[in-house]
Amino acid sequence: MKLTKSQIQTYEDNGYLVLPDLFTRDEVDVLIHELTATAAITDERVIKEKAGPAIRMVYGLHDRSGPTGSVGYESLVRSARLLQPALDLLGEPANVFHSKVNLKEAINGEFWQWHQDFGNWSSEDAVAAPHMVTSLVLLDQATEVGGCLYFIPGSHKGGLLPPKLDQRTSVKLWTVSKDQMIEAVEKFGEPVAVTGGPGTVVMFHPYLLHGSGQNMSTHERKQFYCVYNAVSNKLGPVAAPRPEYKASRRSSAVQMSNQDVIVGASVLESA
Numbered sequence: 001m002k003l004t005k006s007q008i009q010t011y012e013d014n015g016y017l018v019l020p021d022l023f024t025r026d027e028v029d030v031l032i033h034e035l036t037a038t039a040a041i042t043d044e045r046v047i048k049e050k051a052g053p054a055i056r057m058v059y060g061l062h063d064r065s066g067p068t069g070s071v072g073y074e075s076l077v078r079s080a081r082l083l084q085p086a087l088d089l090l091g092e093p094a095n096v097f098h099s100k101v102n103l104k105e106a107i108n109g110e111f112w113q114w115h116q117d118f119g120n121w122s123s124e125d126a127v128a129a130p131h132m133v134t135s136l137v138l139l140d141q142a143t144e145v146g147g148c149l150y151f152i153p154g155s156h157k158g159g160l161l162p163p164k165l166d167q168r169t170s171v172k173l174w175t176v177s178k179d180q181m182i183e184a185v186e187k188f189g190e191p192v193a194v195t196g197g198p199g200t201v202v203m204f205h206p207y208l209l210h211g212s213g214q215n216m217s218t219h220e221r222k223q224f225y226c227v228y229n230a231v232s233n234k235l236g237p238v239a240a241p242r243p244e245y246k247a248s249r250r251s252s253a254v255q256m257s258n259q260d261v262i263v264g265a266s267v268l269e270s271a
């Protein structure tokens, strides 16, 4: 699926692009099924909430050489529907910098502070340039009460703000200060809620200001994030390189699948 000129323009203007219903309900069901099996394992890739046993994140789902790897997520990151739009925006082959599912348990699932992803990737991994794009796949209905993401449209044009380390949740995050957020909202406008149905894809820029609130609903929230990085965009030397599943230093490009289908492990085993 190639992006149109007008879709690329929308991404450049707003810093994000919504592609509704790109994956079917059946495909999303495959992904949820595989997530449930994977999330049950004990591994550092499975991160819990600070205040309890609920899972907050699962890294490495697309990488079948690791313990959380799954057939379904590998086929997702290699599918033409997810990969081609990323290549259209990046203009060159890309690899997967990381993939993860962020969950938010019903009622208690915690917030994500306002931040720019590149604040993390420059601080932790010395990534050279924001020549990257995040492709978010909604795995259930994203709602405001359920702790959906919020974006500040156009804020990617403001460049990188000085990142500020915040460790209030179980995830160490380089965030944007209160004063800078107030300034950004005055300049770019109020936050917009990123809502939509399962199978919807939202692509966003590494400088886009975003965050999300607590899940106040009675339903768990699940969102898959795949970060594609242009192969020419290298990670620099750092004192303590993060593991491959958080910040891939592989230079080989991800190969697009011949068939644009999301295949589950059970399908593969019975083939």
Ligand SMILES: O=C(O)CCC(=O)C(=O)O
Residues within 6 Å of the ligand: 102, 112, 117, 147, 148, 149, 210, 211, 212, 223, 225
């Ligand atoms: O899942 C969320 O609500 C926000 C996650 C996020 O912004 C991130 O992982 O960088």
